[in-house]
Amino acid sequence: MPNPQLNAHGELAHLLSIDGLSRDILTRILDTASSFLEVSDRDVKKVPLLRGKSVFNLFFENSTRTRTTFEIAAKRLSADVINLDVARSSTAKGETLLDTIDNLVAMHADMFVVRHAASGAPYLIVDHLRRTGRSDVRVVNAGDGRHAHPTQGLLDMYTIRHYKKDFAHLTVAIVGDILHSRVARSDILALNTMGVAEVRAVGPQTLLPTALEKMGVRVCHDLHDGLRGCDVVIMLRLQNERMNGTLLPSAREYFKCYGLTPKTLALAKPDAIVMHPGPMNRGVEIASEVADGPQAVILPQVTFGIAVRMAVMSILAGN
Amino acid sequence: MLPTPLPDAEAQCAALAELIRPQLQANTLLVGIHSGGAWIARRLNERLALPGEIGLINVSFYRDDFGEKGLHPQIKPTSIPFDVEGRSLILIDDVLFTGRTTRAAINELFDYGRPASIKLAVLADRGGRELPIYAEFCTWYPKLDPAEELVLETDASGHFHWRNPEHA
Numbered sequence: 001m002p003n004p005q006l007n008a009h010g011e012l013a014h015l016l017s018i019d020g021l022s023r024d025i026l027t028r029i030l031d032t033a034s035s036f037l038e039v040s041d042r043d044v045k046k047v048p049l050l051r052g053k054s055v056f057n058l059f060f061e062n063s064t065r066t067r068t069t070f071e072i073a074a075k076r077l078s079a080d081v082i083n084l085d086v087a088r089s090s091t092a093k094g095e096t097l098l099d100t101i102d103n104l105v106a107m108h109a110d111m112f113v114v115r116h117a118a119s120g121a122p123y124l125i126v127d128h129l130r131r132t133g134r135s136d137v138r139v140v141n142a143g144d145g146r147h148a149h150p151t152q153g154l155l156d157m158y159t160i161r162h163y164k165k166d167f168a169h170l171t172v173a174i175v176g177d178i179l180h181s182r183v184a185r186s187d188i189l190a191l192n193t194m195g196v197a198e199v200r201a202v203g204p205q206t207l208l209p210t211a212l213e214k215m216g217v218r219v220c221h222d223l224h225d226g227l228r229g230c231d232v233v234i235m236l237r238l239q240n241e242r243m244n245g246t247l248l249p250s251a252r253e254y255f256k257c258y259g260l261t262p263k264t265l266a267l268a269k270p271d272a273i274v275m276h277p278g279p280m281n282r283g284v285e286i287a288s289e290v291a292d293g294p295q296a297v298i299l300p301q302v303t304f305g306i307a308v309r310m311a312v313m314s315i316l317a318g319n
Numbered sequence: 320m321l322p323t324p325l326p327d328a329e330a331q332c333a334a335l336a337e338l339i340r341p342q343l344q345a346n347t348l349l350v351g352i353h354s355g356g357a358w359i360a361r362r363l364n365e366r367l368a369l370p371g372e373i374g375l376i377n378v379s380f381y382r383d384d385f386g387e388k389g390l391h392p393q394i395k396p397t398s399i400p401f402d403v404e405g406r407s408l409i410l411i412d413d414v415l416f417t418g419r420t421t422r423a424a425i426n427e428l429f430d431y432g433r434p435a436s437i438k439l440a441v442l443a444d445r446g447g448r449e450l451p452i453y454a455e456f457c458t459w460y461p462k463l464d465p466a467e468e469l470v471l472e473t474d475a476s477g478h479f480h481w482r483n484p485e486h487a
Binding site: 011031032034035036037038039042043044046047048049314315317318319 | 377379380381385388390393394395396398427430431432
């Protein structure tokens with residue numbers, strides 16, 4: 001099956017997943033993002049690339065932060081942004097996903113930014129647009145179920161490249177709830193595509209998917225083993241609903257075993273950076289001393305995230 | 320038809336500096352358009368011994384053919400390391416043709432503030448304008464067919480020279 005993200009010339013037409021994207025395509029997005037970074041420092045924080053285009057934010061699952069960063073990115077490209085609170089309107093009234101899409105296409109949408117609780121929902125939309133002859137409408141996956149969150153994966157690569165310059169000799173530890181994390185999946189795929197030396201997945205057995213080794217990952221159940229000598233630590237958010245179920249005894253217990261503290265971070269290389277996709281649970285997966293410490297690059301991640309999303313949207317619109 | 324050999328781009332660069340020199344003001348700053356214009360702006364800045372840094376502009380985000388051509392894969396960031404408000408800017412490019420690049424550059428500069436004036440300096444004006452744009456400073460007016468190309472290049476030692484792919 002051809003990659004539904006690429007057009008007939010092998011160029012990126014939609015961004016659905018890191019899976020199947022070459023290092024060249026990823027590098028081009030990162031390079032483009034670095035030129036957009038400067039736009040946000042200007043007096044007039046806008047360039048006219050997407051002037052007159054309508055970008056629809058379709059968030060079937062709540063996420064204020066991701067929605068806001070996409071909105072800012074689209075607005076800095078001069079697009080018109082329409083935020084649909086789909087969870088509370090049409091879907092609640094019984095409209096199907098594809099009927100919603102057809103209606104918005106009839107309103108001359110140029111791009112959809114889609115967040116959905118069901119893995120694969122953005123693929124369904126791309127396939128539907130293709131079958132209805134509207135492949136000119138672009139789709140960006142802003143997170144689908146447990147499957148993928150490609151723009152987060154890209155902004156994490158941007159952050160790593162910014163601080164470490166080269167991927168080749170890096171050891172990267174991803175710590176936490178990898179089982180439920182689309183961020184972890186996108187990061188693992190992207191890190192392997194960019195050619196890092198080693199990716200480690202660190203967490204309790206109950207929060208690591210089986211057969212993770214097949215993704216080219218070294219599994220560590222012990223935080224100390226996982227952090228030792230690594231260059232980059234990516235902490236994942238532990239979602240509240242996982243804390244009191246059968247997967248984990250308690251938040252406090254989790255912090256004791258897997259929380260990143262100055263002491264555990266000292267096992268990593270002295271110049272290791274600490275990343276987190278946000279929002280953070282201080283005192284659950286990360287101690288405040290680390291989150292606010294000199295090795296944390298969590299706020300720069302947010303800044304880079306805008307530039308990366310500007311790059312993705314303008315590349316899609318131009319292909 | 321272009322003369323053979325092609326004129327010496329280094330000599331043109333020196334001549335361009337002398338055209339600009341009498342019109343320099345205390346608040347003059349040079350802004351080069353990527354990539355050829357940026358090279359020339361650097362050279363002019365040295366030659367004219369201007370105290371400030373030069374600005375570099377990349378018009379990729381302002382082009383009017385984005386819809387047809389998309390984004391160029393290698394975009395260098397724009398960098399305007401000074402406040403443009405009230406300055407006399409001289410925009411530098413290698414070749415002036417349709418004027419669309421100049422239009423995009425002017426638009427971009429205005430997103431940084433309101434300059435007192437913007438003038439245009441180029442090594443070559445090949446005609447064929449599609450917009451009302453004029454180069455105040457120019458050293459060469461070659462006659463070319465619309466499809467013909469004229470490209471400024473630098474060699475390993477950083478010397479400028481013209482290339483005319485048709486005749487290469």
